[in-house]
Amino acid sequence: MSDNGGSQGGGGGRGRRGTNRPGQQGRNTRPRQARRPDPALASLDQPRLAARDVLRAVRERDAYANLVLPGLLRERRIDGRDAALATELAYGAARAQGLLDAVIAHAAGRPVEEIDGPLLDVLRLGSYQLLRTRVAPHAAVATSVDIARAESGPGKAGFVNAVLRRVSERSQQEWIDALAPSDPVGRLAFGYAHPTWIAQAFADALGPDAGELEALLEADDTRPTVHLVARPGEISAEELSLITGGDIGRYSPYAVYLDSGDPGSLEPVREGLAAVQDEGSQLVARALTLAELEGPDGGRWLDLCAGPGGKAALLGALVGIEGGRLDAVEPVEHRADLVRKTTRELPVDVHVADGRDPGLAGGYDRILVDAPCTGLGALRRRPESRWRRTPSDVAGLVTLQRELLASAIGLLRPGGVVLYSTCSPHLSETTAVVADAVRRFEVEELDTGRYVPDVPNLGGGSVGVQLWPHRHGTDAMFLAALRKRGD
Numbered sequence: 334m335s336d337n338g339g340s341q342g343g344g345g346g347r348g349r350r351g352t353n354r355p356g357q358q359g360r361n362t363r364p365r366q367a368r369r370p371d372p373a374l375a376s377l378d379q380p381r382l383a384a385r386d387v388l389r390a391v392r393e394r395d396a397y398a399n400l401v402l403p404g405l406l407r408e409r410r411i412d413g414r415d416a417a418l419a420t421e422l423a424y425g426a427a428r429a430q431g432l433l434d435a436v437i438a439h440a441a442g443r444p445v446e447e448i449d450g451p452l453l454d455v456l457r458l459g460s461y462q463l464l465r466t467r468v469a470p471h472a473a474v475a476t477s478v479d480i481a482r483a484e485s486g487p488g489k490a491g492f493v494n495a496v497l498r499r500v501s502e503r504s505q506q507e508w509i510d511a512l513a514p515s516d517p518v519g520r521l522a523f524g525y526a527h528p529t530w531i532a533q534a535f536a537d538a539l540g541p542d543a544g545e546l547e548a549l550l551e552a553d554d555t556r557p558t559v560h561l562v563a564r565p566g567e568i569s570a571e572e573l574s575l576i577t578g579g580d581i582g583r584y585s586p587y588a589v590y591l592d593s594g595d596p597g598s599l600e601p602v603r604e605g606l607a608a609v610q611d612e613g614s615q616l617v618a619r620a621l622t623l624a625e626l627e628g629p630d631g632g633r634w635l636d637l638c639a640g641p642g643g644k645a646a647l648l649g650a651l652v653g654i655e656g657g658r659l660d661a662v663e664p665v666e667h668r669a670d671l672v673r674k675t676t677r678e679l680p681v682d683v684h685v686a687d688g689r690d691p692g693l694a695g696g697y698d699r700i701l702v703d704a705p706c707t708g709l710g711a712l713r714r715r716p717e718s719r720w721r722r723t724p725s726d727v728a729g730l731v732t733l734q735r736e737l738l739a740s741a742i743g744l745l746r747p748g749g750v751v752l753y754s755t756c757s758p759h760l761s762e763t764t765a766v767v768a769d770a771v772r773r774f775e776v777e778e779l780d781t782g783r784y785v786p787d788v789p790n791l792g793g794g795s796v797g798v799q800l801w802p803h804r805h806g807t808d809a810m811f812l813a814a815l816r817k818r819g820d
C-alpha cells in the first residue's frame with residue numbers, strides 16, 4: 334500500500350494528531366512491553382543494541398522499523414547523538430539488507446537462511462557499519478561481537494568475529510565489484526540496495542530517461558528530508574518556517590523542509606497547525622483543487638481512499654475556505670479513526686466503507702482516488718519495505734485500483750474531475766490504470782502538468798505526471814486528472 338509519512342508517501346505522518354501509514358494496519362508496530370533489564374546487556378553499547386533490537390523486530394515479527402524505533406528510544410531514554418546513531422544504524426541496515434546479506438553469505442560461506450536469526454541481526458548491524466559508515470572497523474566488530482557473546486555465548490561470538498573480519502577485508506565498492514550481477518540494471522540495483530525487479534520497474538517508468546536510474550536509486554537509498562505541511566487557514570509556510578527554522582518548500586505553497594529533529598516535538602505539529610507530509614502528497618491534493626471543471630464548483634468533494642487522512646486534511650481545509658464539504662471514505666476502521674482525528678474541526682464527513690461501493694449519492698465535483706498501491710515510490714521512508722514487496726503484489730492491487738477509479742467516475746457529475754494518484758511509479762499501477770479508464774469510460778485526460786504549476790522536469794510521458802525523488806526531492810508520486818464528459 335502506499336504511504337504517507339515519516340510517513341509521507343500517502344499523506345500524513347506520525348505527529349501528535351495521530352496519522353499513520355497506509356498499509357500498516359494489522360501489523361505489530363508497538364515496541365514490545367519493556368523486558369526486565371538483563372544485567373548481561375546493560376554493559377553493551379546501547380544505541381547499537383537498540384538498532385539490533387529493531388532489526389530483530391523487523392525479522393521476527395514483520396514490524397516496521399520506523400514505528401518500532403521511536404518507542405524503543407523513549408523507553409530506554411536514548412537521546413541526542415546516541416539516538417541519531419541508533420536511527421542511522423537501524424534504518425540503514427534495514428534498507429541495505431539485500432546487499433548486506435549477499436556479502437555476509439559470501440563471508441560466512443553459507444546462505445543467510447542457514448545462519449541463526451539473532452546472529453544474522455548482529456551480522457547485518459556490523460556489516461552495515463563496516464561497509465556504509467565511517468565507524469572504525471575495530472569498533473564495528475568489537476561491539477557486534479560483544480552483543481553476540483552476551484546473548485549467545487562465546488562460540489557464536491567467535492563466528493560473528495570471523496565473519497565480520499572477512500567482511501572488513503573489502504570496501505563496499507570491492508564487494509559490489511565482486512558480487513554484483515553483470516547486467517546493468519541488476520548491477521545498479523545491487524549497489525544501491527534495491528531488489529532488481531524494483532529497479533527494473535523504475536527504469537520502465539523512466540522510459541526514455543532511464544539513464545537517470547542510477548541517480549534515482551541513489552536518492553532512494555538515502556534518508557529523506559522531513560517535509561511539513563502548513564495547514565491552510567491555520568498557519569502559513571512562512572510562519573511555520575520561522576518557528577521551526579526549516580526552509581520553505583520549493584513547489585508546494587504549504588511545504589517546509591526540516592533538516593533534523595523530531596517533528597512530533599514541534600509546537601505547531603503538537604497543536605495540529607502543521608503535520609508531517611511529503612511535498613509530493615501536498616502537490617497531489619492541491620492538483621485536485623486546481624483541475625478545471627466544466628461548470629461551477631458546487632463544493633461537493635470526495636476522498637475515496639482517505640486513511641490515514643493526510644490529503645483529506647489538506648482538502649478539507651481548502652474546500653472549507655470555499656464553504657464546501659469533503660466526504661472521506663476509508664474501509665479500515667482504525668484508519669478511519671485516524672482520518673477523523675486528522676480532520677477534526679474541518680468540514681469533513683468520514684465514512685467507513687469500501688470505495689468500490691461506498692453507498693454515497695453521486696454528483697461530486699472533485700474526487701481524489703489516492704489508491705492503495707505497492708508504495709514503491711516511498712521506499713525511502715520505510716526502510717525494510719523494499720525487501721518485503723514482491724512482484725506478485727502488483728496484480729491484485731491493479732484490479733482494486735481499476736475498480737476504485739471506475740467507482741469514482743460513477744460518482745462524479747458530468748464535467749467533474751477525478752484525480753487518480755499512487756505513491757508508486759510502477760507503470761501497471763499508473764499509466765495502465767488511467768489508460769484503461771479512458772478506454773472504458775466517458776472521461777478525457779486533462780493536461781495534469783498544469784495542476785502542479787512551477788514544478789519542472791515532469792518528463793514527456795503521455796499520461797499523467799510522475800514526480801521523482803532525484804528530480805524533485807519528493808516521493809515518486811504519480812497523478813493524472815480525468816474529467817467526465819458532459820451529458
Ligand SMILES: C[S@@+](CC[C@H](N)C(=O)[O-])C[C@H]1O[C@@H](n2cnc3c(N)ncnc32)[C@H](O)[C@@H]1O
Pocket residue numbers: 334335336337343344345355356614637638639640641642643644645662663664665668686687688689703704705706737
Ligand atoms: C495510499 S493510502 C491513502 C493515503 C491517504 N490519501 C492520505 O493522504 O493519508 C490508501 C488507503 O486506501 C485504503 N483502502 C484499501 N482498500 C480500499 C477500498 N476498497 N476502498 C477505499 N479505500 C481503500 C487503505 O486502507 C489506505 O488507507
